[in-house]
Amino acid sequence: MHLDREHCVRAVQSKDARFDGWFFTAVLTTRIYCRPSCPVVPPKARNMTFYPSAAACQQAGFRACKRCRPDVSPGSPEWDRRADLVARAMRLIADGVVDREGVPGLAARLGYSARQVERQLLMEVGAGPLAIARAQRARTARLLIETTPLPMAEIAFAAGFSSIRAFNDTVRQVFALTPTELRARVPGSGRAGALGTLALRLPFRAPLNPDNLFGHLAATAVPGVEEWRDGAYRRTLDLPHGHGIVALTPRPDHIACRLTLGDPRDLTVAINRCRRLLDLDADPVAVDDRLRADPLLAPLVDRAPGRRVPRTVDEAEFAARAVLGQQVSTAAARTHAARLVTAHGKPLDDPEGGLTHLFPSPAALAEADPGTLAMPRTRRTTFTTLVRHLADGTVRLGAESDRAETRARLLALPGIGPWTADVIAMRALGDPDAFLPTDLGIRKAAGEVGLPTTPAALTAHAEAWRPWRAYAVQYLWATGDHPVNFLPV
Template identity: 65%
Template sequence: MIPSSDLCVRAVQSRDRRFDGQFFTAVRTTGIYCRPSCPAPSPKPANMTFYVSAAAAQRAGFRACKRCRPDATPGSPDWDARADVVGRAVRLIDDGVVDREGVPGLARRLGYSERQVERQLVAELGAGPLQLARARRAQTARTLAESTELPLSDVAFAAGFASLRTFNETVQEVYALTPTQLRERAEPRVPRGPTPTTAVPTTAVPTTVWHTITVRLPYRAPLTPDNLFGHLVATAVPGVEEWHDGAYRSTVGLPHGPAIVALAPRDGFVSATLRLADLRDLSAAISRCRRALDLDADPEAVDALLARDPALAPLVASAPGRRVPRTLDPEAFVVRAVLGQQVSTAAARTHAGRLVAALGTPVDDPAGGLTHLFPSAAALADADDAHLAMPAGRRAAVRAVAALVASGELDLRAGADRVRSSGVLGAVPGVGPWTVGTVAMRALGDPDAFVPGDLGVRAGAASLGLPSTPGALTRHAAAWQPWRAYAVQHLWATGDHPVNRMPATTSSDPSTAPEGEQQ
């Protein structure tokens, strides 16, 4: 929802960055739209019109400001947090579903008719799914034009445009520049990665022609990166994830092929170096990275609510802007969560690493030590006992969960119905509340997911003088809604574990991993 007009005007006049991405200001006298923090002189309030999305401003005929680049703002926190059809639709569109499956595919995934989806999106966002996808394609095209040396015809194809004519017209309408002018105006600070990069051939692993692109991922300040990167690295699966040269690196399967991402925290943004087997996956890769690092969160809103609790207030003050470490691969994460039930993090990593070596798809990595994609759900569902060396109950749970993911019954994708998916997972024999809560928090992205039975959460609560039994802690935590997943991060941070610290070495070391969270 757009804030009140008075609040929007004050935000524009004070150039308040906290509102970037939450609304867009269109100026009727100039025909452009801006982010609230645009450094240009503030227009007269009578000339301002406010839109909830860049697509809505574009649909109304406004062009993107060349100075503040409003299409490059962090996403609205509403769409990441909301579990209704509009929030799910926006996440799916960001993940490229409309480009791959069209509006009918989006509607099927949501369980609504195309007309209902269109009506609800226009009512809340001022633009339908085609306009939202068009805005996304325009931003992808801009990123490629500015950060690579690809021929512009390839940029058009990679961004998802059906023709060069549509590509040229869209870029001209949105940016008031031709694609060639976009490239010529690119600021020197924008890195231009080599395109493409061919990995060094080996006899064991098929080589991939990687397209390497480095982009900046903006976020709303403040951000405390310690637990975010510490957690991802301390729980990293060997061969799939690592900490290398100051960046968290991971392989990930995208709709058109494999990718390797490297994410490094910087002042005011996260640097993302993306190696893509297929450039059509650029938008999906950026969307996955933003979700994995929770970059579209509104830290001031979260911190303000949690700080009302006297027990949490000192933690919030000492580490403002904690994010929830999520995952690049939700379907792999649910299997990892089952593997981690009632065992240490080190043991869970060992089990996962064995599965990766035996069943994962090999990947060549020219810049580090990554070797595989995590095994597919279908491969895990059919895995023999030799590859699942664990107690019979957990082995059956892994197979059952993998089969549900492979069949589509357990949906963990960007637009999944979180309540339904949690119910499907919780009905699997051998899967308990800790696993359901952890998957809801880190794979489904539920900002209110809570794991009161987790040992680290209970220990943290006890150290603060809070109730430490699951029932009593849940009752106390009602005041933390709808941000209980963030409270979990603060409770975990009361312990001295690597998950709470930025990695200090060049690679993740399983021997330093903390004891895992347990049911």
């Protein structure tokens, strides 16, 4: 996108927010970089240059605009849509892998040399993994400075910096302000709010239809781990340095996010997992335009545009729950999962609601006595085999996963067929093109709108929907009256 200068200039001149996160505008005269929708008067076209990432702008010596705050714009939808090396690397960096394991750890997870990863990121993103992680640390530092009472020294290490000097230098370079000056710009910053609790705004590209997104999460919520309370979806989070609790509330122009963290070092990871859960980096205009081109789908899209794919904050958790939900009702699946949570999940305190546990890890589930699992023998075998493979790493569902390879590994396990594998691909792996032609709800909806109803014919017709078939699934599911399709009251 950033290489198409004519289109970029037009987007900046029209202040088009749809392109926020797709590219960044650097102004040669002021040495400032902005998002395309920056409210200030656009610079002359000859003074604009364009970069694919905030990290590339910072590496080239530009500082972030104080008006449009480009460092907090929605992420590029490319890193969710694609499944190649660069996209997987970007997802891993967003999950804090470079901060925890360094560039060698990032490369090892991807199965490439550090040099290859560096070269590919420089070619596409304009910055290497260290620069991208540094930009992410700067963004985290800004959030902590502006929204918490933490001392600057604690913020430095919580944001992932190795020293206070590196923290001070980075903040000054990126924002042209010292950390103290940055805090002073926000009225009440550093004073309000309980330690460890942060109130944030998660941006997204409009439109966003929250009905099926929050309806699905609320209707399938596992007691003790998730709940719908006071207009918010709340759940527990198992994070690299501790646990957390998040409350997510849909607003007209953002998602209100209230995070309670046991360790502030988990802030960036928690935010990115919440964004991934709600599919907030999607490009709904591109998705809906493709699906609207099918005259049979167009009425569904026009009726409620901007549907997202509800995903997950924990890929292994979702895979286990997908097997628990095979051939049973939503209520029965929740009951099975709740029993496992009570028996094997790690307890925690929730002063604000009814959350009691973290969902048990694959290792904990693998140690469970199969005889205590109240399910048919064949499904019990499927479940124990899956959690054992997740625990020993034979099957990996993390951000580094190759989607095609992982799907093939899942299908090789006993009791996991195309429906289960594709639900996991859609919700856990984040594959925007996952499709469920055998799903009874999809086939019923297809018949109601005039689409083919046999799996083979429906799959053939859906070729025109690529690479957004997972979103077509959401529009088709939404034709029913199941609670997953409605925002709870």
